[in-house]
Amino acid sequence: MFTLNDDERVITETAAAFAAKRLAPQALEWDATNHFPVDVLREAADLGMAAIYCRDDVGGSGLRRLDGVRIFEQLATADPTTAAFLSIHNMCAWMIDTFGTAEQRKIWVPRLATMDVIASYCLTEPGAGSDASALSTRAVKHGGDYVLDGVKQFISGAGASDVYVVMARTGGPENPGPRGITAFVIEKDAPGISFGAPEQKMGWHAQPTAQVVLEGVRVPAEAMLGGADGEGSGFGIAMNGLNGGRLNIAACSLGGAQAAFDKAGAYVRERQAFGASLLDEPTIRFTLADMATGLEASRMLLWRAANALDDDAADKVELCAMAKRYVTDTCFDVADKALQLHGGYGYLREYGLEKIVRDLRVHRILEGTNEIMRVVIGRAEAARLRTSA
Numbered sequence: 001m002f003t004l005n006d007d008e009r010v011i012t013e014t015a016a017a018f019a020a021k022r023l024a025p026q027a028l029e030w031d032a033t034n035h036f037p038v039d040v041l042r043e044a045a046d047l048g049m050a051a052i053y054c055r056d057d058v059g060g061s062g063l064r065r066l067d068g069v070r071i072f073e074q075l076a077t078a079d080p081t082t083a084a085f086l087s088i089h090n091m092c093a094w095m096i097d098t099f100g101t102a103e104q105r106k107i108w109v110p111r112l113a114t115m116d117v118i119a120s121y122c123l124t125e126p127g128a129g130s131d132a133s134a135l136s137t138r139a140v141k142h143g144g145d146y147v148l149d150g151v152k153q154f155i156s157g158a159g160a161s162d163v164y165v166v167m168a169r170t171g172g173p174e175n176p177g178p179r180g181i182t183a184f185v186i187e188k189d190a191p192g193i194s195f196g197a198p199e200q201k202m203g204w205h206a207q208p209t210a211q212v213v214l215e216g217v218r219v220p221a222e223a224m225l226g227g228a229d230g231e232g233s234g235f236g237i238a239m240n241g242l243n244g245g246r247l248n249i250a251a252c253s254l255g256g257a258q259a260a261f262d263k264a265g266a267y268v269r270e271r272q273a274f275g276a277s278l279l280d281e282p283t284i285r286f287t288l289a290d291m292a293t294g295l296e297a298s299r300m301l302l303w304r305a306a307n308a309l310d311d312d313a314a315d316k317v318e319l320c321a322m323a324k325r326y327v328t329d330t331c332f333d334v335a336d337k338a339l340q341l342h343g344g345y346g347y348l349r350e351y352g353l354e355k356i357v358r359d360l361r362v363h364r365i366l367e368g369t370n371e372i373m374r375v376v377i378g379r380a381e382a383a384r385l386r387t388s389a
Helices: 006-033 038-046 065-078 080-099 102-114 234-270 282-310 316-341 343-347 353-364 370-388
Strands: 119-122 138-142 145-156 163-169 181-187 193-195 209-220
Touching (some): 006 038, 006 065, 006 080, 006 353, 038 080, 038 102, 065 234, 080 163, 145 163, 163 209, 181 209, 181 234, 234 316, 234 353, 316 343
Parallel strands (some): 119 163
Antiparallel strands (some): 145 209, 163 181, 193 209
16 A cells, blocks of 8 residues: 555556646636636546546546555645545546446436536535534425535535536425435526625635525426435535535645645755855754654555545544645644745745635644544444443
């Protein structure tokens, strides 16, 4: 797992080359202009990066989660924002490929794989963030259709994406909480769907974020993910999707932090102070040592968790939560230290450090806050300790 074979090396090097050529030169401009680079995302899709772990019978790349986190790390060294959006699209594609009917897979996955169709994930609501099972968006059955009403909050790609994987409550009072939630695949042009104004965010400027508003959106039962058997299974689908999503967003943090570390290393090597290179200063070396250790530990935990998810290991949920919590916290700290090592120059946009810090900050919040990750980990550890008593 820790030594790449030839195929893994080619996959990783392909992602790195694409990032260096197509993302890095334009990332600062995209950030400054709030430009969503759909054309460049489709170039990534041409290389198999839009349906990474979808099955190849419908156009997916058929790779593993371990391959995926390596790809997203490389992409994020150039631009965490673009890499993060691509990770969300991949999560939606995987959910449809894994839980969809044969017909849904055939309709959607080939177009998601090419990014002719771009997807967004709709779980969070204004009143339901960490407590996702408390969502209030409803889907009421009318004949052979379902009518959806509700609002989804902080949706990446809202208004730009072509299709939305929406979690809605189909169960009545007898099925509260997660048991009454169903996933639907809804197209952008469905009557009754609209989008809020773009959110003015601290980071992630190169992808739009807004509300998705559902007002009497009527969809056929065939839009229910998993078909007739899918009713009530949406919460499980959402959580399964988030296991991989947590790994991917951690990988994006790792890539961004690695880029920040590399910038800082180059800067302190050349920067002179008090008649010597900053690299000769012991306190600078101690800082670099801590940063390098954090990056390496993050990478190993991330790969371990991805391998567990690939193997469907019993502790996969806990390991994904551990990786998400540790890697996003550690890598944000690495990026912040890299900015500090640049002194005042780190605060300037042209150096790119402040962008990395802004982009990585949200990774500690989305795909389950890091506080919730501690809840997940603590619950698993408590259960283990009880059974071992």
